[in-house]
Amino acid sequence: MSHYLGLRKPQNGTIRRESPLAGHKLATPAPTLQTLLEDDVTWKGAVVQKIKRLEDTIAKIASKIDLSDLDLQPRPEDPEPMSPSVAVMANSERPASPGLQLRDERKLTQTWEVVMDPRGGPASIPASCVSENIRTALPNSLPTSRRSDLISTGIITLRQALALFDTYHLRLDHFLYRILGDHISLDSAxxxxxxxxxxxxxVGALHSPSLGHLFEICYAEYKDLVTSQVFSKNLNADDIRGLCIGAFWLHELSWALIGNAVRVASDINLHSGIYKALKGDREGYLQARLYYLVYVCDHHFSIAYGRPPMSREGFIIESASRLLETEHATEDDARLISQVKEWSVLGKVFDTFGVDVDTAIAPETIPQLRRYSIALDTWFADWHESFSENRRVGNYPQKGVGFHFHFAKLYLCSHAFRGVPAGENATQCFSPELEEIANAGVLSAMSILRVIVSDAEFRSFMNGLPLYFDTMLAFAVVFLLKVATKYATVIRIDTSKILSLVSQTVVALRGITQSMHRQHLLVVIAEGLERLLVRCQVPVPAAQEAAYHASPAMEPHAHFEMGWMENMASFDFQTNFPDMDDWWIHYNTPMGPGRAMGPV
Known part of the structure; x- marks a missing residue:
């Protein structure tokens, strides 16, 4: 080393270097290895900090001038930055200045400030005067749109992504009133x-006959993205769309996803878009429309599971019909608003009767239940003939109104069975009014099953409809099996007709699910109902015996289904559909409860 530094080392252990002053020799101590390492680390640390500041500056410039293709992510051939452990070692012996340390702590923690909008008056939102300084809170964060996606990272190819986008955009999105909105191309999304x-x-992979093998890797990437952005301050309306799409179709994540969507929707004030929308503003229209989608999705996964909805009623819900009077409204908007109206009624049912399924409804509340039933009848009359055939999903817009109506009536009328014991003792609990309501529930459940059995077009929709349909279909089957086996002496029903209809439905479900992805919830439900029917020993019509055959592999789990039936304390929606964790435990699907973010 001395040779390369232009130094020579004498025998006495000191280094003599030629001095330009006075021609005499200067003796200096030899630099130790520790000193050299520290100097090297210090230099590298300074360079890394300068590069980091340069990257931050470029990122800010890129966000201002919309350089969407700019990639600041390190490539494999790029040198790795200095490891944290080395930096800590280098700086551990250099005590920081108390004043500098205090300023750094304030910079990290004090991200909120008092503000006063000069355009607003005293009647403002109370908390609007205390605002978070996003630039201070997240100095190194990039907008969501600047981050890499599952295509740029090589998880799937561009060609595969285009095919999956078409599967969703050209069909699935039309079942849910076009969640994508203006995004009609993969590039736009x-x-x-x-x-x-x-x-x-x-979701496209879950419903693709040729690219279903991509579901697991897409699902893992989607879940990682959701997890990494839980605390992000940069989520926007399009991220909400992504959360809603997952919630509507991905059973393991739905409740957690819609909870996050409701939170973000509130953070960016989607609910206030209705005020601008009613004045003709298109941006306000898009905001209000997206809020209605969040509202419907939230109610799909709250009321039917005994959970209070997170999205609130208010002016935006009361004014839903007025959105259809704006210049931007379409038939898809009318379908969406019809759902908002229906779930507003069911939300009131939830608030009135709660979730205490073990206690019979009070006699004085029966008139209110009847009023809700009339409200649903009125809803059906208002919307049943409102929609025409859709070029993407056929006659679903009109047929879907009928299906939703029977789902709603079944949920409402199932309240008649609350706190009613099975068998002979039930007779004394049923008043004529309750019996009438209970029979209405049976008729709605049978109507649901008849559509599945007799309508080929609607059966083709089942590999595409959101999770709510699968859940309610399972509930309708269980409801009828319970009535036929436990309450046949209480209400006037044709038991043999019910059991025959149930067996035909199970056969139909097997046919529907044969070509579906194995991770689809309806596949799990179809297999579970088939096992349940075997345990109930319901005879299958002779014409269907060849098609209907319970696999021997199902038998080890059969005791579970019967126990589930026997252990239902009362006859209400929440107790007639098993907890989804039980489905995963007993049906041994790869996506078990240990991996779930929330029950669906």
Whole structure:
């Protein structure tokens, strides 16, 4: 080393270096290895900090001038930055200045400030005067749209992504009133949100006959994106779309996803868009429309599971019909608003009767239950003939109104069985009014099953409809089996006709699910109902015996289904559909409860 530094080392252990002053020799101590390492680390640390500041500056410039293709992520051939352990070692012996340390702590923790909007008056939102300084809170964060997605990272190819986008955009999105909105191309979705892109690809793979093998990797990427952005301050309306798409179709994540969507929707004030929408503003229209989608999705996964909805009623819900009077409204909007109206009624049912399924409803509340039933009848009359055939999903817009109506009536009328014991003792609990309501529930459940059995077009919809349909179909089957086996002496029903209809439905479900992805919830439900029917020893019509055959592999789990039936304390929606964790435990699907973020 001395040779390369132009130094020579004498025998006495000191280094003599030629001095330009006075021609005499200067003796200096030899630099130790520790000193050299510290100097090297200090230099590298300074360079890394300068590069980091340069990257931050470029990122800010890119966000201002919309350089969407700019990639600041390190490539494999790029040198790795200095490890944290080395930096700590280098700086551990250099005590920081108390004043500098205090300023750094304030910079990290004090991200809120008092503000006063000069355009607003005293009648403002109370908390609007205390606002978080996003630039201070997240100095190194990039907008969501600047992050890589599952295509740029090589998880799937561009060609595969295009096919999955078409599967979702050209069919599935039309079942849910076009969640994508203005995003009619993959490029548009990618620019808008990697989360939205992952959601579309994941749900598309779940319903793709040729690319279903991509579901697991797309699903894993989507879940990672959701997890990494839980605390992000940069989520936007398109990220909400991605959360809703996942919630509507991905059973393991639905409750957690819609909870996050409701939170973000509130954070960005989607509920206030209705005020601008009613004045003709298109941005306000898009905001209000997206809020209605969040509202419907939230109610799909709350009321039917005994959970209070997180989205609130208010002016935006009361004014839903007025959105259809704006210049931007379409038939898809009318379908969406019809759902808002229906779930507003069911939300009131939930608030009135609660979730105490073990206690019979009070006699004085029966008139209120009847009023809700009339409200649903009125809803059906208002919307049943409102929709025409859709070029993407056929006659679903009209047929879906009828299906939703019977789902709602079944949920409402199942309240008649609350706290009613099975068998002979039930007779004394049923008043004529309750018996009438109970029979209405039976008729609605049978109407649901008849559609599945007799309507080939509607059966083709089942590999595409959101999770709510699968759940309610399972509930209708269980409801009728319970009535036929436990309450046949209480209400006037044709038991043999009910059991025959149930067996035909199970056969139909097997046919529907044969070509579906094995991770689809309806596949699990179809197999579970088939096992349940075997345990109930319901005879299958002779004409269907060849088609209907319970696999021997199902038998080890059969005791579970019967126990589930026997252990239902009362006859209400919440107690007639098993907890989904039990389905995963007993049906041994790869996506078990240990991996779930929330029951669905």
């Amino acid at each position: 990618r620019i808008a949100s990697p989360l939205l892109t992952a959601a579309v690809c994941t």
